[in-house]
Amino acid sequence: MTSAERASPPTARVVAILEFLARHPHDRFGLSELARRVELSKPTCLGILTTLTESGYLVRDVGDNGRDKTYRLGPALIALGHTAQESLRVSPAARAELRRLSEAHQTTAALSAVVDDRITLLELVAPAGLDVGVRVGQSYPFAPPVGLMFVLWDDEALRAWLAKAPTIPLRTESDRYDAVIAECRASGYLVERLTPGGRRLYALMAGMPTALPDELRALLGELVSDIGERVYLRSESAAGGRKRHDISVISAPIFDHHQRQVMVASLHVGRALTDAEITKRAKDLMVSAAAITTQLGGSTPPWGSVS
Structure with a gap:
């Protein structure tokens, strides 16, 4: 059937x-x-x-x-939505962590996970009056190049993700790809650069099936050619760290009791930051990710600990 x-x-x-x-x-x-x-x-x-x-x-x-x-x-949809969030382990305490981040940095804080093999936005907190352009429940295909932050801290999940048919042809074997994995695991967070292609990528893929139309695959192929190419690595930053980098989002993993990555907490940036400013926001985000991990009864693996 x-x-x-x-x-x-x-x-x-x-x-x-x-x-x-x-x-x-x-x-x-x-x-x-x-x-x-x-x-x-x-x-x-x-x-x-x-x-x-x-x-x-x-x-x-x-x-x-x-x-x-x-x-x-x-109003019946309100209770239904809250129940759905709770079934996906988004608790009031998790929302409070996002609210703290949003207020501290006057930007959007979000919680997302892979649900039914699609990346789904579970919760979002934004400053009053800010039009964020996305909504809770919005989903994206979970196949390379989209979804690296959801598998980066889990070897088994990373291998399974890479084995998926990519939404576009990609390079996965490169020294930089290895550097992205090593550095993000060592720091405990991932920083994505703000690029014109990156801004269009998720907008194009929102709600789309993994089997994308040929026309869209061709367009995406012009935007992204290498997994992790939009990831900011501090090791590549100029000496002194005073240069500003256009940053899109900072993400940190959330783990379950098996030390498996189950969610991602993200802080939207959308502007240029110095290395020190990036690190400050990243460490604040990691504190919230660790708190949500604890709320879930989870345990953080050695490379995901807050330093």
Whole structure:
């Protein structure tokens, strides 16, 4: 039986409505527009909207004229989302660590993991009013070159990841690739450079299947050719460390009780930093990663310890 034969078209229609409204959280839509935007007949759409509203998953607002009705996401989804996060081991204490990081550095702090063989954003905390351009639950293909930070501190996971069919042709055998693994394990964190290609990479791959269309594979091949090529290594920095480097994100691993990497805590940077500024943020991030590891009952391997 194929996946198409197992699929449920009625369920897909419900998902289409919820996903559309999730992409427009500040807007409200009437029946006619919503049916048109999700490509459903009005009677079918109305039936779904009525059931979701009665269950609390949507809210129906009535206009001042008493006739016009619009729909938006409802409060039942809040409890559902929190329950889903808890099932993925995102606790209130973990959110508090992200909040501390975000407030200390006035930027976005996030928690992500590989869920069902896709990289998934589990939690995100950002300063008030900041449009981060991503949302909790967003996912990406977990295949080279995307996902190095999720396997870098786990030999078995790293080998399995490299054995996956890459989303684009890549070089994996190089001295620099070996240096990336050695230095990141020694420091306990990974720093990704901010490049025009890097900024476009995740935007292009968000929500895409691992089997990418040929056109997108070709474009990505122009952006990335070597695993770890966008990783900043302090050993390659000029003497003195006063030069500023354009940095995208700093990430640190979170481990379970088997010392296996299960999540990644990340701190968005998005600007130029000196070596000292990078190290300061990285060590602060590692403190939070270690705290979340402890919350999970986990244990940090020797190369992931905070120094």
